[in-house]
Amino acid sequence: MKIKYILALAGFCFIQLKVNAQQTTNYSQYGSVVTPINTAGSFLTKEAQIxxxxxxxWVDLEGAPTAYRLAASMPLGKSDMRIGLNVKHENVGVEKLGEALAFVGKEVRLADKDYLALSVGAGVSYYNGNFSQLSSTDPMFNNDLRETEGMLSASLMYYRPDKFYAGISLPRLTFSKIGIGSTSLxxxxxxxxxxxxxxxxxxGADFDLKPATLISYAKNVDLQGDLSxxxxxxxxxxxxxxxxxxGxxxxxxSLFIKNLNIGLGYQFATSNSALSRTFNNNTYEFSLTYRFGKGFGGLL
Structure with missing residues (x-):
C-alpha cells in the first residue's frame, strides 16, 4: 500500500506539471482524422461522417493517461452548410477533463476546384480532480475540484477535394478569456x-503518398510541431x-474497408529521459471513421 501511495504521489506531481502547462493531448493520426482539431475539415467529405x-x-500503470475523442458531422440538406459535434474526454490518475462542443460551418467555392470553409462552435469544458481518493489523511489531497467553463471555437480551411488542405483553428476560447465567464477557476x-x-x-498507378503536418501553440507552452x-x-x-x-x-x-477507415498508431519516446526509464511511456492509439453514403472516394 505504501508503494502504491508513493506511485500515486509521483503521478500526481507529474500530472500537475502537465495541467499547469495548459497543453492537452494531441493524437498522431491527425492526417487521417482532421475534424477533432479543425472542425472546418469536416467539409473534406460531402457525406455524413463519424x-x-x-x-x-503507460498501459502497465494503474491510473495511466487515457484520452477519447468523438467527432461527427453531416450536411444540412443540399446546402453548402454542415453541423457537427466534437467531444473529448481524458483521464489522468484521479483527474478527468474534457470538452463538448457543437459547431456549424459553411463552405464557399473560390474557383472551379478550390474551396474555403469556415466553422464556428460553442460548448463547455469541464475538469474534475478527485484528489481525496489518493489519501484520507494527507492534507495535500483534502480538496477535490469541480469546475466547468463555457467555450467558443473557430476554424478556417482552404482545400481542393482529394488533393490538399490547409487550415488554422482556435478550438478552445473559454468565456473567462473574453471577460464573460468566471475568473476564479x-x-x-x-x-x-x-x-x-x-x-x-x-x-504511379498503385501508390500514393500522404504527408501531413500539425503545429500547435498555447501561451507559456513550447511550440509543438508534428510531421507525418x-x-x-x-x-x-x-x-x-x-x-x-x-522527441x-x-x-x-491505415486500412480502408468500404465505408470504414481503421487507423492504428504506436507512439514511443526517442529520448532516454528519467520518466521513460521508470515507466513504459509508449502510447497505443486507434481510430475508426465511418462515412455514410458512397463512402471513401479518396484518401483525404
Missing part, C-alpha cells in the same frame, strides 16, 4: 491555436510514421 479516437499511455485551460495541412501525391507521412497501396492500405518535436515518434497504419 470519427472515434482512443489513446492509451483553479484549472484555467489556455487558448490553443492549431495549423494543419495535408496533401495527396500519386506515385503514409504511403498507400491501391488507396486501401497505408503504412507510415509520425515525428514530433518533443516522440509513431508508427502508423
Amino acid at each position: 470519427n472515434v479516437i482512443g489513446r492509451y499511455q 483553479n484549472y484555467d485551460v489556455s487558448t490553443l491555436y492549431h495549423f494543419t495541412a495535408g496533401a495527396i501525391f500519386p506515385l 507521412a503514409l504511403i498507400y497501396l491501391k488507396k486501401a492500405f497505408g503504412l507510415g510514421a509520425n515525428v514530433r518535436t518533443e 516522440e515518434m509513431a508508427a502508423l497504419a
Whole structure:
C-alpha cells in the first residue's frame, strides 16, 4: 500500500506539471482524422461522417493517461452548410477533463476546384480532480475540484477535394478569456491555436503518398510541431510514421474497408529521459471513421 501511495504521489506531481502547462493531448493520426482539431475539415467529405479516437499511455500503470475523442458531422440538406459535434474526454490518475462542443460551418467555392470553409462552435469544458481518493489523511489531497467553463471555437480551411488542405483553428476560447465567464477557476485551460495541412501525391498507378503536418501553440507552452507521412497501396492500405518535436515518434497504419477507415498508431519516446526509464511511456492509439453514403472516394 505504501508503494502504491508513493506511485500515486509521483503521478500526481507529474500530472500537475502537465495541467499547469495548459497543453492537452494531441493524437498522431491527425492526417487521417482532421475534424477533432479543425472542425472546418469536416467539409473534406460531402457525406455524413463519424470519427472515434482512443489513446492509451503507460498501459502497465494503474491510473495511466487515457484520452477519447468523438467527432461527427453531416450536411444540412443540399446546402453548402454542415453541423457537427466534437467531444473529448481524458483521464489522468484521479483527474478527468474534457470538452463538448457543437459547431456549424459553411463552405464557399473560390474557383472551379478550390474551396474555403469556415466553422464556428460553442460548448463547455469541464475538469474534475478527485484528489481525496489518493489519501484520507494527507492534507495535500483534502480538496477535490469541480469546475466547468463555457467555450467558443473557430476554424478556417482552404482545400481542393482529394488533393490538399490547409487550415488554422482556435478550438478552445473559454468565456473567462473574453471577460464573460468566471475568473476564479483553479484549472484555467489556455487558448490553443492549431495549423494543419495535408496533401495527396500519386506515385504511379498503385501508390500514393500522404504527408501531413500539425503545429500547435498555447501561451507559456513550447511550440509543438508534428510531421507525418503514409504511403498507400491501391488507396486501401497505408503504412507510415509520425515525428514530433518533443522527441516522440509513431508508427502508423491505415486500412480502408468500404465505408470504414481503421487507423492504428504506436507512439514511443526517442529520448532516454528519467520518466521513460521508470515507466513504459509508449502510447497505443486507434481510430475508426465511418462515412455514410458512397463512402471513401479518396484518401483525404
